[in-house]
Amino acid sequence: MGDERIQTEPSRDTLVETPxxxxxxxSASVEVKNESTVQTIELDTPPPPRGVSFCMRIDQFTSAAIxxxxxxxxxxxxxxxxxxxxxxxxxxxxxxxxSWAIQPTVFLAIAAALSNTAVTVAYSQAVIIAxxxxxxxxxxxxxxxxxxxxxxxxxxxxxxxxxPNLVVxxxxxxxxxxxxxxxxxxxxxxxxxxxxxxxxxxxxxxxxLPTGFSGQRLYNDIVMSGAVIAICEDWTAQTPISLAVNPxxxxxxxxxxxxxxxxKATCSTKTWPITYEMYHDPNATWGEWPMPVSxxxxxxxxxxxxxxxxxxxxxxxxxxxxxxxxxxxxxxxIFNSSGKFEETKCYWVPxxxxxxxxxxxxxxxxxxxxxxxxxxxxxxxANNTHATxxxxxxxKQPATLDFLADYLGSFVKANASAVAPVPNAxxxxxxxxxxxxxxxxxxxxxxxNFTWSAVExxxxxxxxxIINSMNEMMFRSAVLAxxxxxxxxxxxxxxxxxxxxxMANQSVTHxxxxxxxxxxxxxxxxxxxxxxxxxxxxxxxxxxxxxLSLSPCSLALAFNSPLLKEADPLKGAEGVxxxxxxxxxxxxxxxxxxxxxxxxxxxxxxIAPAERVDSMASSRKAFARCRDRGRV
Numbered sequence: 070m071g072d073e074r075i076q077t078e079p080s081r082d083t084l085v086e087t088p089x090x091x092x093x094x095x096s097a098s099v100e101v102k103n104e105s106t107v108q109t110i111e112l113d114t115p116p117p118p119r120g121v122s123f124c125m126r127i128d129q130f131t132s133a134a135i136x137x138x139x140x141x142x143x144x145x146x147x148x149x150x151x152x153x154x155x156x157x158x159x160x161x162x163x164x165x166x167x168s169w170a171i172q173p174t175v176f177l178a179i180a181a182a183l184s185n186t187a188v189t190v191a192y193s194q195a196v197i198i199a200x201x202x203x204x205x206x207x208x209x210x211x212x213x214x215x216x217x218x219x220x221x222x223x224x225x226x227x228x229x230x231x232x233p234n235l236v237v238x239x240x241x242x243x244x245x246x247x248x249x250x251x252x253x254x255x256x257x258x259x260x261x262x263x264x265x266x267x268x269x270x271x272x273x274x275x276x277x278l279p280t281g282f283s284g285q286r287l288y289n290d291i292v293m294s295g296a297v298i299a300i301c302e303d304w305t306a307q308t309p310i311s312l313a314v315n316p317x318x319x320x321x322x323x324x325x326x327x328x329x330x331x332x333k334a335t336c337s338t339k340t341w342p343i344t345y346e347m348y349h350d351p352n353a354t355w356g357e358w359p360m361p362v363s364x365x366x367x368x369x370x371x372x373x374x375x376x377x378x379x380x381x382x383x384x385x386x387x388x389x390x391x392x393x394x395x396x397x398x399x400x401x402x403i404f405n406s407s408g409k410f411e412e413t414k415c416y417w418v419p420x421x422x423x424x425x426x427x428x429x430x431x432x433x434x435x436x437x438x439x440x441x442x443x444x445x446x447x448x449x450x451a452n453n454t455h456a457t458x459x460x461x462x463x464x465k466q467p468a469t470l471d472f473l474a475d476y477l478g479s480f481v482k483a484n485a486s487a488v489a490p491v492p493n494a495x496x497x498x499x500x501x502x503x504x505x506x507x508x509x510x511x512x513x514x515x516x517x518n519f520t521w522s523a524v525e526x527x528x529x530x531x532x533x534x535i536i537n538s539m540n541e542m543m544f545r546s547a548v549l550a551x552x553x554x555x556x557x558x559x560x561x562x563x564x565x566x567x568x569x570x571x572m573a574n575q576s577v578t579h580x581x582x583x584x585x586x587x588x589x590x591x592x593x594x595x596x597x598x599x600x601x602x603x604x605x606x607x608x609x610x611x612x613x614x615x616x617l618s619l620s621p622c623s624l625a626l627a628f629n630s631p632l633l634k635e636a637d638p639l640k641g642a643e644g645v646x647x648x649x650x651x652x653x654x655x656x657x658x659x660x661x662x663x664x665x666x667x668x669x670x671x672x673x674x675x676i677a678p679a680e681r682v683d684s685m686a687s688s689r690k691a692f693a694r695c696r697d698r699g700r701v
Contacts, residue, residue, distance in 0.1 A: 140194035143187035150184035158584040166580040181250035195606035196220040201617045202609035239602040252592035260583045270314040276421045277451045278329040279560035281467030312434040320577035322428040330422035330540035332444040336415040345407045351489040355410045374485040375399035378478035380471035383456035391418045392454035394474040400528040419451035443536040483512035498523035
């Protein structure tokens with residue numbers, strides 16, 4: 070140490086070996102003392118220009134004491150938050166809103182806040198390491214100042230965007246993480262969705278109409294029961310059918326149940342051909358029923374549309390032994406002034422049918438009947454009824470289906486007739502048998518195929534509608550009987566049960582969480598890019614001393630501030646606080662001799678109040694001097 074020398078310009082400066090460095094020969098240094106400054110200069114570096122107090126090149130610090138494990142751990146926490154967000158989005162996707170006590174968006178907000186905070190903490194440690202690592206490799210004060218500026222504030226890195234470096238890029242990306250939270254929030258939303266699931270249910274419903282449900286027959290009358298009257302009123306008003314399943318259905322449950330209905334037993338058809346000449350002949354006749362005359366009681370008439378529904382009466386050559394509903398449908402079918410009149414008589418007997426139904430969460434059921442073939446799903450015939458004669462002597466006989474057929478018949482009946490043609494009439498429609506509107510009721514108008522041609526006259530078959538209505542009335546009757554009559558099981562065929570175990574397709578429409586993984590992917594990409602930008606800033610941490618930071622005390626110690634010359638350099642800012650923690654200092658212009666300098670000094674230094682200047686302006690002037698004397 071005694072043989073080493075340093076070359077300086079001729080001056081009053083003297084070289085003194087510092088006692089703090091004598092213990093460490095690898096970092097030997099000397100103090101340069103003059104009237105105004107005290108500088109410590111490493112012996113293996115060239116001397117700084119005269120007059121430079123802290124604008125010097127900082128040599129390499131070689132210590133492996135810094136361990137930025139907490140910062141690296143924070144980056145790991147940010148990565149873990151990405152997986153946590155993914156788990157929340159996957160788990161909550163298409164799940165009902167009410168199945169989550171805390172909404173997924175809350176967890177996503179926590180994950181975003183945790184990730185952003187962790188990255189910010191890691192970044193704050195990384196920029197310190199990056200600054201000191203660059204200083205240890207050698208850099209100008211201006212370069213270090215720019216790097217520090219780039220790591221502070223939102224707009225500071227924008228000033229250096231023309232000459233970007235890792236710190237500038239990392240700072241901008243860390244600020245961009247404010248978009249991470251909104252993107253994660255967009256990744257989770259609430260939508261309305263329908264979910265289907267097959268589930269077992271139980272329903273209480275008799276598969277047959279109980280014997281005597283309509284009432285009792287005596288003489289030529291029916292003594293109606295209170296239950297059948299209620300059913301007829303409900304059917305007329307089309308009130309909802311109250312039938313619930315157990316357990317209760319959530320949403321809607323589509324299934325099939327067995328219930329009472331009617332099916333075709335036998336039919337017979339009569340046909341009367343109508344030729345072209347008959348269609349134009351006022352004296353032509355067809356059909357068997359006497360038809361009412363609308364306006365002129367003496368005018369001839371013929372049937373065009375007839376509907377009759379009523380109960381079957383037992384008698385000679387009885388085609389069916391059960392109680393039955395009888396339909397008689399007569400309709401004309403004319404094309405090009407010729408065709409036929411056809412009359413069909415059918416017997417409809419009680420049976421067990423399979424009904425497509427939909428149970429609701431309101432305790433009601435809705436029938437889904439086949440409009441074209443209402444009796445297509447017949448399970449078995451019902452054997453708990455028998456036909457009764459038209460006249461019944463005492464005692465009374467049970468009537469199961471009779472009143473339902475009578476009641477429905479009053480709604481579906483029709484008896485429309487045609488007006489005879491007028492020879493040599495000017496209107497073509499008057500020269501043929503044409504419908505008499507005065508004989509039409511709602512049913513006739515409903516099923517008439519209206520055309521603009523006088524030589525065409527047809528009707529739609531009303532049978533499917535009639536049977537669907539009959540089946541609905543019987544289904545309603547079964548629901549009411551199952552709920553109100555305790556002896557129903559004794560009034561149906563043996564071996565049948567009211568309890569039906571069914572499988573239903575439950576459809577629930579409710580609010581569910583929907584995960585948009587495109588937004589999650591964008592947020593994840595941003596997180597990973599920021600992490601990859603911050604991670605390189607930790608490079609070289611093993612070369613730096615543990616105590617290094619961007620604390621003012623640490624920087625002042627590194628720049629050999631005369632005020633801190635007795636502080637322990639191995640303890641950094643902590644050593645400064647230990648040695649000078651009780652000292653009062655004040656920023657201002659210290660006058661020493663002819664010149665004054667803006668420095669941080671002890672309060673007992675002489676300060677000229679008139680010479681004090683604004684601290685911000687002074688800082689800018691001081692930095693300008695550094696910039697002029699030390700370029701990148």
